Amino acid sequence: MGTAARSFPRAAIGLRNPHLAQVQERRPDLSWLEIHSENYLLPPLAPRFKAIEKVRERYDLSCHGVGLSIGSASGLDRNHLAGLKELYDRLEPCMISEHLAWSVLDDHYFNDLLPLPYSSESLKVVCDNIDLAQEMLGRRLLIENPARYLILPDSDFSEPAFLREMVARTGCGLLFDVNNLFVSAHNLHLDTAVYLWDLPIEAIGEIHVAGHSHQDLAEDGKVVDSVLIDDHGSAVTQEVWTLLDVLLSIAGPQPVLVEWDNNVPPLEILLAEAEKAQRLIDGCRLRDEVSHVA
Amino acid sequence: MLHEWQQDFSRCLRDPRAVPAALQDSKRRFAIYRDSVTASLVTALGDAFPVTRLLVGERFFSAFTVDYVQQEPPRVPRLSAYGGSYPDYLRRLPVLNDLHYIAEVAQLEWARIEAYFTGPPVQVVQVDRLLGYAPDILPSLRLQPEPSLRVITGESPIWSIWTAHQVDRPDLENIDIGQSQAVRVSCASDSVVMSQIALGHAVFLLALIDGHSIFAATETALRADRGFDLQASLAAELRLGSFTDISEP
Numbered sequence: 171m172g173t174a175a176r177s178f179p180r181a182a183i184g185l186r187n188p189h190l191a192q193v194q195e196r197r198p199d200l201s202w203l204e205i206h207s208e209n210y211l212l213p214p215l216a217p218r219f220k221a222i223e224k225v226r227e228r229y230d231l232s233c234h235g236v237g238l239s240i241g242s243a244s245g246l247d248r249n250h251l252a253g254l255k256e257l258y259d260r261l262e263p264c265m266i267s268e269h270l271a272w273s274v275l276d277d278h279y280f281n282d283l284l285p286l287p288y289s290s291e292s293l294k295v296v297c298d299n300i301d302l303a304q305e306m307l308g309r310r311l312l313i314e315n316p317a318r319y320l321i322l323p324d325s326d327f328s329e330p331a332f333l334r335e336m337v338a339r340t341g342c343g344l345l346f347d348v349n350n351l352f353v354s355a356h357n358l359h360l361d362t363a364v365y366l367w368d369l370p371i372e373a374i375g376e377i378h379v380a381g382h383s384h385q386d387l388a389e390d391g392k393v394v395d396s397v398l399i400d401d402h403g404s405a406v407t408q409e410v411w412t413l414l415d416v417l418l419s420i421a422g423p424q425p426v427l428v429e430w431d432n433n434v435p436p437l438e439i440l441l442a443e444a445e446k447a448q449r450l451i452d453g454c455r456l457r458d459e460v461s462h463v464a
Numbered sequence: 465m466l467h468e469w470q471q472d473f474s475r476c477l478r479d480p481r482a483v484p485a486a487l488q489d490s491k492r493r494f495a496i497y498r499d500s501v502t503a504s505l506v507t508a509l510g511d512a513f514p515v516t517r518l519l520v521g522e523r524f525f526s527a528f529t530v531d532y533v534q535q536e537p538p539r540v541p542r543l544s545a546y547g548g549s550y551p552d553y554l555r556r557l558p559v560l561n562d563l564h565y566i567a568e569v570a571q572l573e574w575a576r577i578e579a580y581f582t583g584p585p586v587q588v589v590q591v592d593r594l595l596g597y598a599p600d601i602l603p604s605l606r607l608q609p610e611p612s613l614r615v616i617t618g619e620s621p622i623w624s625i626w627t628a629h630q631v632d633r634p635d636l637e638n639i640d641i642g643q644s645q646a647v648r649v650s651c652a653s654d655s656v657v658m659s660q661i662a663l664g665h666a667v668f669l670l671a672l673i674d675g676h677s678i679f680a681a682t683e684t685a686l687r688a689d690r691g692f693d694l695q696a697s698l699a700a701e702l703r704l705g706s707f708t709d710i711s712e713p
Contacts (some may be wrong), residue, residue, distance in 0.1 A: 208542050216583030217654045237541025243467035250541060275474045279538040281504045282497060284473065291466050319493045323486045324469075357493075387492040395492055 664692025
């Protein structure tokens with residue numbers, strides 16, 4: 171595992187295609203960046219791959235997988251896993267991550283992170299898949315908590331209890347997405363304090379923040395339900411910054427990533443969001459140091 | 465049991481009217497997932513086929529593409545590999561029967577995507593190597609095309625239409641819609657290179673891509689285009705580094 175993001179936790183941005191050339195030219199003052207692994211499963215000479223290798227010369231990379239489908243009952247696609255291994259061996263990322271979700275079933279790929287019931291059977295499927303992935307990749311995975319819209323029947327565990335069991339059985343870490351917790355808490359009426367109390371905080375290796383939107387669901391022209399959608403299409407809201415501050419005060423300084431995947435803004439706006447995250451990390455480190463002196 | 469649950473969930477994602485048995489009370493919440501899957505794939509195809517989208521207009525593009533996404537969902541979790549059958553899908557749409565240039569331009573856009581994600585070859589055949597063969601052997605040689613090389617031939621002016629749409633306000637006034645055009649696409653070191661080529665040159669390259677000898681490819685090219693110039697075409701392709709190997713009969 172690389173060191174830049176871990177030894178001195180810094181805020182970073184998700185590097186998306188519109189900013190690939192700009193980041194190479196402007197070299198923003200960041201120590202690491204996150205990419206979506208599947209965007210770089212390409213031959214080494216493909217222009218986009220060569221560009222990311224150039225970026226890698228200057229920055230540590232966190233590789234965020236969006237297609238391995240850790241929650242698939244039909245198991246993992248070994249070809250896909252082999253592609254990821256080749257990519258990770260080449261880029262030597264400081265962190266690699268996947269989602270507690272499924273997106274592939276029986277040769278169909280749904281370009282979304284679909285929900286899992288938190289049952290004993292799901293736990294076994296997820297842990298078996300994580301074991302296989304960590305073994306084939308030769309690296310520890312961080313698993314991200316999902317944004318949820320549905321209360322699923324047949325769930326025996328709360329989400330933090332499920333994550334705790336998963337971490338204990340597989341040795342994986344957590345990529346904790348604060349926006350996803352905020353969205354799920356609103357949509358499923360969860361208490362964030364109770365949730366964080368149950369969470370295996372010590373397993374967190376990376377934190378995400380992102381923007382969300384509000385959507386009214388109507389029937390016969392009448393609004394009958396109102397949900398938050400984790401669409402990564404706007405600035406991080408004040409409530410999510412506050413929740414991040416709470417999490418950092420419990421977990422201590424952690425690398426924090428700002429995700430903005432749709433309506434991608436100019437690079438400077440994204441960097442300003444990362445600066446806000448950095449101030450919260452620094453504030454938390456300061457509190458840490460003061461409490462040690464005291 | 466989880467597998468059956470996921471099968472039911474995924475079947476309902478592909479059917480706009482279905483809701484999983486266990487989620488009958490949450491059909492609007494379930495629709496969030498279905499809408500997200502569909503919308504994200506339509507957006508991805510819009511990014512892959514920008515000129516096609518302009519040609520049919522936003523509303524029709526969206527309608528055609530939602531149907532395509534439901535009929536032919538992606539098989540692998542790499543969006544860069546999704547959309548290869550989209551030009552053929554457009555070709556089969558009865559409503560586009562008289563507008564065949566739309567599917568042809570889509571084919572050109574897909575060739576561009578494929579070339580970009582394939583990347584340039586590691587090494588190519590230099591002209592000296594070809595000149596090293598005895599003249600009587602030359603016609604029987606087969607040239608291995610580099611992997612990113614694509615040739616698209618259209619019954620319509622695909623090159624004129626595509627280039628016109630590379631600026632904000634396309635000028636389509638002087639485009640003769642009855643004209644056939646062929647385009648060569650490949651990946652150079654950092655970008656995709658595209659150029660219009662003569663019909664004979666296109667047929668020659670397509671025959672080489674199909675594995676025919678220089679002689680057989682030349683015959684085919686001359687049948688299609690009496691003006692085909694073997695020496696000029698071959699020299700141009702060697703300069704562009706279009707071949708990775710030569711095989712003797």
